Amino acid sequence: MADMDLDKRFDIHEMAKNKQAEIDRFVCSIYCCHSTGCKSSGSDDLIDLMKNFIAEKEAEDKIRIVATGCMGLCAQGPLIRVEIKGKKDVLFKRLDKESVAEIMNDYVWPAINTQGDFLVPEKLQEHILSLDLPFFTRQEKVVLQNTGHMDPEDIQEYIARGGYLALEKALKTMTPEQVVAEIKKSGLRGRGGGGFSTGMKWELAAKVPTIDEKFIICNGDEGDPGAYMDRSILEGDPHAVIEGMMIAAYAIGATEGWFYVRAEYPLAVERLEKAIKACKKNRLLGNNIMGTDFCFNVDIRLGAGAFVCGEETALIHSIEGARGTPRPRPPYPTNKGLWGKPSCVNNVETLANVAKILLKGADWFASFGTETSKGTKVFALTGQVEHSGLIEVPMGTTINEIVNEIGGGVPNGKKLKAVQTGGPSGGVIPKEYMDMPVCYEELKKVGSIMGSGGMIVMDDTSDMVSIAKFYLDFTVDESCGKCAPCRIGGKQMLSLLDKINKGKGTKKDLAQLRKIASAMQKASLCGLGQTAPNPVLSTLKFYEDEYQSKLVDNKKAAGEN
Amino acid sequence: MMVKLKIDNFDVEVESGTSILDAARKVHIDIPTLCKHPDVDPSAGCGMCIVKVGGRILRSCCTPVAEGMEVVTNDAELQETRKTVLELILSNHPNYCLKCARSGQCELQDLAMRFGVDHDEIRKILAPTEIDESTQAIVLDPAKCIVCGRCVDICQNQQNVWALSYQNRGLATKITGANDADLANTPCIKCGQCAAHCPTGAIVEYDETQKVWDMLKDKELFTVVQIAPAVRVALGEEFGYDFGENLTGKIYAALRRIGFNKVFDTNFGADLTIIEEASEFVRRFSEKDNLPMFTSCCPAWVDYVEKYYPENISNLSTCKSPHQMVGAVAKTYYAQKAGVSPDKMRVISIMPCTAKKWEAHRHETMSSSGYQDVDVVLTTRELAKMIRQAGINFKGLPEEVADNPLGEYSGAATIFGVTGGVMTAALRTAYFYITGQELGMLNFAEIDGLDGIKAAEVDINGTKIRIAVVNGVGNVEEVMSAIREAATNGEELPYHFVEVMACRGGCIAGGGQPKVMMHGLPKPWGINDEIRKLRSKGLNDEDEEAKNRLSHHNKSIKQVYDEFLGKAGEGKAHELLHTKYRQRDLYK
Amino acid sequence: MVETSQAAQIANKWRKKRGSLIMALHEIQDVKGYVDWQDAVDVSLCMGIPLARIYEVLTFYNFFKLEAPGKAVISVCTGTACYLKGNDKVLEKFKAELGINEGESTPDRMFHLQSVRCVGCCGLAPVCVVNGKTYGRMTPDMVPQILEEWRQAFKEN
Numbered sequence A: 001m002a003d004m005d006l007d008k009r010f011d012i013h014e015m016a017k018n019k020q021a022e023i024d025r026f027v028c029s030i031y032c033c034h035s036t037g038c039k040s041s042g043s044d045d046l047i048d049l050m051k052n053f054i055a056e057k058e059a060e061d062k063i064r065i066v067a068t069g070c071m072g073l074c075a076q077g078p079l080i081r082v083e084i085k086g087k088k089d090v091l092f093k094r095l096d097k098e099s100v101a102e103i104m105n106d107y108v109w110p111a112i113n114t115q116g117d118f119l120v121p122e123k124l125q126e127h128i129l130s131l132d133l134p135f136f137t138r139q140e141k142v143v144l145q146n147t148g149h150m151d152p153e154d155i156q157e158y159i160a161r162g163g164y165l166a167l168e169k170a171l172k173t174m175t176p177e178q179v180v181a182e183i184k185k186s187g188l189r190g191r192g193g194g195g196f197s198t199g200m201k202w203e204l205a206a207k208v209p210t211i212d213e214k215f216i217i218c219n220g221d222e223g224d225p226g227a228y229m230d231r232s233i234l235e236g237d238p239h240a241v242i243e244g245m246m247i248a249a250y251a252i253g254a255t256e257g258w259f260y261v262r263a264e265y266p267l268a269v270e271r272l273e274k275a276i277k278a279c280k281k282n283r284l285l286g287n288n289i290m291g292t293d294f295c296f297n298v299d300i301r302l303g304a305g306a307f308v309c310g311e312e313t314a315l316i317h318s319i320e321g322a323r324g325t326p327r328p329r330p331p332y333p334t335n336k337g338l339w340g341k342p343s344c345v346n347n348v349e350t351l352a353n354v355a356k357i358l359l360k361g362a363d364w365f366a367s368f369g370t371e372t373s374k375g376t377k378v379f380a381l382t383g384q385v386e387h388s389g390l391i392e393v394p395m396g397t398t399i400n401e402i403v404n405e406i407g408g409g410v411p412n413g414k415k416l417k418a419v420q421t422g423g424p425s426g427g428v429i430p431k432e433y434m435d436m437p438v439c440y441e442e443l444k445k446v447g448s449i450m451g452s453g454g455m456i457v458m459d460d461t462s463d464m465v466s467i468a469k470f471y472l473d474f475t476v477d478e479s480c481g482k483c484a485p486c487r488i489g490g491k492q493m494l495s496l497l498d499k500i501n502k503g504k505g506t507k508k509d510l511a512q513l514r515k516i517a518s519a520m521q522k523a524s525l526c527g528l529g530q531t532a533p534n535p536v537l538s539t540l541k542f543y544e545d546e547y548q549s550k551l552v553d554n555k556k557a558a559g560e561n
Numbered sequence B: 001m002m003v004k005l006k007i008d009n010f011d012v013e014v015e016s017g018t019s020i021l022d023a024a025r026k027v028h029i030d031i032p033t034l035c036k037h038p039d040v041d042p043s044a045g046c047g048m049c050i051v052k053v054g055g056r057i058l059r060s061c062c063t064p065v066a067e068g069m070e071v072v073t074n075d076a077e078l079q080e081t082r083k084t085v086l087e088l089i090l091s092n093h094p095n096y097c098l099k100c101a102r103s104g105q106c107e108l109q110d111l112a113m114r115f116g117v118d119h120d121e122i123r124k125i126l127a128p129t130e131i132d133e134s135t136q137a138i139v140l141d142p143a144k145c146i147v148c149g150r151c152v153d154i155c156q157n158q159q160n161v162w163a164l165s166y167q168n169r170g171l172a173t174k175i176t177g178a179n180d181a182d183l184a185n186t187p188c189i190k191c192g193q194c195a196a197h198c199p200t201g202a203i204v205e206y207d208e209t210q211k212v213w214d215m216l217k218d219k220e221l222f223t224v225v226q227i228a229p230a231v232r233v234a235l236g237e238e239f240g241y242d243f244g245e246n247l248t249g250k251i252y253a254a255l256r257r258i259g260f261n262k263v264f265d266t267n268f269g270a271d272l273t274i275i276e277e278a279s280e281f282v283r284r285f286s287e288k289d290n291l292p293m294f295t296s297c298c299p300a301w302v303d304y305v306e307k308y309y310p311e312n313i314s315n316l317s318t319c320k321s322p323h324q325m326v327g328a329v330a331k332t333y334y335a336q337k338a339g340v341s342p343d344k345m346r347v348i349s350i351m352p353c354t355a356k357k358w359e360a361h362r363h364e365t366m367s368s369s370g371y372q373d374v375d376v377v378l379t380t381r382e383l384a385k386m387i388r389q390a391g392i393n394f395k396g397l398p399e400e401v402a403d404n405p406l407g408e409y410s411g412a413a414t415i416f417g418v419t420g421g422v423m424t425a426a427l428r429t430a431y432f433y434i435t436g437q438e439l440g441m442l443n444f445a446e447i448d449g450l451d452g453i454k455a456a457e458v459d460i461n462g463t464k465i466r467i468a469v470v471n472g473v474g475n476v477e478e479v480m481s482a483i484r485e486a487a488t489n490g491e492e493l494p495y496h497f498v499e500v501m502a503c504r505g506g507c508i509a510g511g512g513q514p515k516v517m518m519h520g521l522p523k524p525w526g527i528n529d530e531i532r533k534l535r536s537k538g539l540n541d542e543d544e545e546a547k548n549r550l551s552h553h554n555k556s557i558k559q560v561y562d563e564f565l566g567k568a569g570e571g572k573a574h575e576l577l578h579t580k581y582r583q584r585d586l587y588k
Numbered sequence C: 001m002v003e004t005s006q007a008a009q010i011a012n013k014w015r016k017k018r019g020s021l022i023m024a025l026h027e028i029q030d031v032k033g034y035v036d037w038q039d040a041v042d043v044s045l046c047m048g049i050p051l052a053r054i055y056e057v058l059t060f061y062n063f064f065k066l067e068a069p070g071k072a073v074i075s076v077c078t079g080t081a082c083y084l085k086g087n088d089k090v091l092e093k094f095k096a097e098l099g100i101n102e103g104e105s106t107p108d109r110m111f112h113l114q115s116v117r118c119v120g121c122c123g124l125a126p127v128c129v130v131n132g133k134t135y136g137r138m139t140p141d142m143v144p145q146i147l148e149e150w151r152q153a154f155k156e157n
């Protein structure tokens, strides 16, 4: 192991110390969400306004504005959290220029100039979002630890919050085998949907000899429409993912890293680019990182609007500059991946867990979650729910806790009907199963999947046949067309569903729907086609009556026309 | 390394890396397939070949065996799934069997029969499509395409032409040229290998049989027909003969019964080609004129050079291909001799090849007689159709001989149809031209077989001639790079003489050859390396048994030169038997 | 070699990097809004990639446009959150108002209508984006207003 002092170029401990001291000098920190959701509801203007205010008051050494990643409650955005030394943190919601000006004039400025308590004035009460809400208190932030609490574009802040310590630990005190063993012991499973043991995958990848090159690929394609966990992580804490990737690279002997990010995420790409640049500048990427023998570089490649490119072999084809069509496995990418070289594909959230595990230990990580599903999981909670947004909970939290406590229940006096997980590959979970713990195994039991973390709440007005059709529409649109069962089967299922939905279907159509669904599951080449029937089959399983009532035969029997 | 496994409770031992599909065939289980072809990387597209391993459903065509594996190839669930998949494929396929060139020889139709499909179970989804006949060599009917990807792999990865491609995605996926260009406006070289590998009738030859029937019907016209070397060892497959059986005599007999006035043989033209090409090579070699010299009898290769290597056009031999030489001589020398007006003469070539359809009008020089030298090119498959249409019982035919003088040929001509054959035949004659003596050993083992690039050094009285033989035009890149590199570095040329045949194995496996199912044998139909070897053997055997194995000893050839052509490569011979080249754009 | 076209310059910039075809096509589309035949030919020549492959890619990925779209590109989100909150009706309204279908441009090349799957603002669902400007909590009634706003904007320029 190289001695730390050998590398005088850059010392993370020193940088952390200096940065923390700098932060501590401020009396007041204002965190303004600067992620896609809040940006599009105007947070840029608010930041400008606050900065002008500070300039006017010449308060540059008292107040700092931190443009952060997503704070989780995008529906209430733009959001601002004001932290003043000696005072309670306050979170403001649904802001516009006027209200922010008031916050600055009537709260922030008097408050920092007042000893002791200072209450938020009455007129701003409607903008206050209580930090005591279960939405905040019931979450457990491991992956999202930093998002919303720091400027993702400032590597020093990341380092001040303990960033790159795990990398240092791995490079300087652990062998690659030890790193793999630690991850394996933690029980971390892939967050991209498959749920395969990350430690095991790394072990397989490490075993394949690095002849000239070996790659680690970060899958940031996140195609599930209604899920934005990976985007929020990349936008809010890009260094965590880079650090995770570097540790993975060290563990498996990878020579180069690739980020594959969907083109619809320009902000995530921009933040990632800046983070990579900062790493290069600070010699955290390149040759002899931290003065060790470890050499590693990364690059970014964009998707171009194809959900199937989230599938690892399709993703590899896409980077190679071809159509994103999957290919049969074996050979698995760990043996034959990008340009035929061994390649390990990991999801964004998976990698974002890695540094924390190394720092705090496998046992700490495994203390969250259930027997087989360890750690926490980030969910994008959307649909008919009071607090829709980004949340992180320990595996095994029940659906009830997530929807009714954290999410605040179904709004507008409606009742919960079901929750959908796993996006277009998943299924519905009826309200009867609300006490089910959310983990890989339990979800499978009821015919859904964990997927990447989309969780959609439906109230009792939702029409299940339309929901199923919505998802199928998506998968048919996104089928790559390579294999017959998915290419033709999906379209046939869709037209049957359409017919049923229009009240023209027969019992025979319903039987045929089931038959094609089954053939698609069994004979499709990749996960997209294999799982595309799931939304239909799971709604059929729990809400067959809704299908039946639309059939011509039954309507006739019931005397309708 | 050998791997032991169980398939449906039968023990099997196979080489590691073998697919489950091939392993199952060892124990006589024919798992249904639609997209897999031994010449092509598995696309895993159809989903018909599914089997179970440890309860998991896998594709047998692309899953390698593993030690101790237990495979189930057939149970109720697999059966039903396969049938539904087939019904899905058929739901996206028109019921055109009655009017389809592949009917009776179609892998999809065969599966439908095998599964007892007797009605449209699933409602049809058919998008309007247009047929692409632009090349007038092959026809692409997207309606019949099942997107198996075989043709694309062949055209892109093996032929390295990149005419065909996938466009769009999902159910809109279409096999066509870039941005939906018609094939004639793409780099397509008309090799027809896509047609040779298509499991259905989606890509077939451009059918010109009716044109020929019309000519035969017209009593004013004098029809002359010729057959290429590779046709004689393949046509029989269409009539139940073994692969590679040489049926020259019966084919002549069939052609007479169809009604052609004269039956000639392209092999005569092959001998003529050798006289011209060997003389050309000897001259160019001694003068160091545009070496290496490339053979020019494969029009797909010629097209490829004109498109992808225009800077090498001058390396091509200027010799026309054998059937074009026959056409030119027929409409001049023979027309005079027989007292037929050339404008009333029609020359029909039966070829293993779709590119020859294009060749017949590829350049003004293809009308050296004053008329188009070859009027119609039919493929072997089209000839089989005509024989059936004429109601000829092929098996019962006697063996006949060709008409003279354009019917005599040597063994050297016969082997034109197999990779390495043109080179071998040319060297036999070149040796004689240089040394005045006959070559002792008539074959060159180094250039035999199916390797993509074969190279050898031939010693002709102390002069070393370096040769290369390429089959499968996609393999040519390596040879061309070596040549280019040597030229840029001012080094000695790696080769002096290069034979290129666009099709793997040469013309015996051309794009117009029969695609018959090997009855009782597993699929796929049509070409594969087994068949290539058998057809090659058919030609090589004829050469070995031939009384004369040297082109320059063909008496009719001598006669034609004496009576008409004069000296090889000069005057009339040059005017009639040589051609020119021009650069062509990849896209129009 | 092609020298001067914008597409050629971009392609030349990317050619030495691995796995860069899609990146080059993105950049071309970024500067001119679409990738046409001549651009594809230039990329093919500069990067040594067969044109057939380039069109395989262009026609596979939803993102790429082969023709110039209308000046205002209207993206109606049809992601799950927006769908559940009724964006299908907003899409229908756009279609009716403009008289075009998804993926089409108006004859005057003013508007291009497309549906996209989640623009990342589910919190504001249902959402539409016009040339980068986000409209949250959409209702069909807002459609004519938005179209008018953009018509005015183009008139002023």
Ligand SMILES: Cc1cc2nc3c(=O)[nH]c(=O)nc-3n(C[C@H](O)[C@H](O)[C@H](O)COP(=O)(O)O)c2cc1C
Binding pocket: A189, A190, A191, A192, A193, A194, A195, A196, A198, A219, A220, A221, A222, A223, A224, A307, A308, A309, A310, A311, A312, A313, A345, A346, A347, A348, A350, A351, A452, A526, A527, A528
């Ligand atoms: C149709 C399809 C889409 C997928 N989309 C994604 C995705 O968007 N992001 C992702 O990380 N994994 C996705 N996956 C899973 C990947 O193939 C792969 O398993 C994963 O990236 C591995 O990383 P992990 O082990 O860290 O989860 C998808 C799989 C399929 C079949």
Ligand code: SF4
Binding pocket: A308, A325, A326, A478, A479, A480, A481, A482, A483, A484, A486, A487, A524, A525, A526, A527, A528, A529, A530
């Ligand atoms: S299942 Fe669908 S997406 Fe997957 S390979 Fe087949 S056609 Fe493509």
Ligand code: SF4
Binding pocket: B093, B094, B095, B096, B097, B098, B100, B101, B102, B103, B104, B106, B107, B108, B109, B144, B200, B201, B202
């Ligand atoms: S391709 Fe085959 S199945 Fe289709 S119409 Fe022709 S013969 Fe029939």
Ligand code: SF4
Binding pocket: B097, B098
């Ligand atoms: S096989 Fe069927 S379709 Fe063909 S001719 Fe006979 S009845 Fe008609």
Ligand code: SF4
Binding pocket: B138, B154, B155, B159, B161, B162, B163, B164, B183, B187, B188, B189, B190, B191, B192, B193, B194, B195
């Ligand atoms: S004929 Fe040859 S070059 Fe033309 S499309 Fe078919 S395979 Fe490609």
Ligand code: SF4
Binding pocket: B144, B145, B146, B147, B148, B149, B150, B151, B152, B175, B194, B197, B198, B199, B200, B202, B203
């Ligand atoms: S044209 Fe024939 S070979 Fe090509 S994809 Fe279609 S069915 Fe397959």
Ligand code: SF4
Binding pocket: B228, B229, B230, B266, B270, B297, B298, B321, B322, B323, B351, B352, B353, B416, B417, B418, B507
């Ligand atoms: S090139 Fe092929 S088709 Fe032509 S004469 Fe030779 S063997 Fe016959």
Ligand code: SF4
Binding pocket: B190, B191, B297, B298, B299, B300, B301, B352, B353, B354, B355, B356, B501, B502, B503, B506, B507, B508, B509, B510, B511, B512
């Ligand atoms: S090798 Fe023979 S069959 Fe094939 S394209 Fe060339 S001449 Fe035709």
Ligand code: SF4
Binding pocket: A225, A226, A227, A228, A380, A382, C077, C079, C080, C081, C082, C117, C118, C119, C120, C121, C122, C123, C124, C125
């Ligand atoms: S699902 Fe989420 S990420 Fe996607 S658009 Fe809706 S709020 Fe945004």
Ligand code: FES
Binding pocket: A033, A034, A035, A036, A037, A038, A039, A069, A070, A071, A072, A073, A074, A077, A078, A079
């Ligand atoms: S984007 Fe601002 S809270 Fe999520």
Ligand code: FES
Binding pocket: B032, B033, B034, B035, B036, B043, B044, B045, B046, B047, B048, B049, B050, B059, B060, B061, B062
């Ligand atoms: S998937 Fe195996 S033969 Fe088609």
Ligand code: FES
Binding pocket: A225, A226, C077, C078, C079, C080, C081, C082, C083, C117, C118, C119, C120, C121, C122, C125, C126, C127
């Ligand atoms: S679903 Fe419309 S913005 Fe996300």
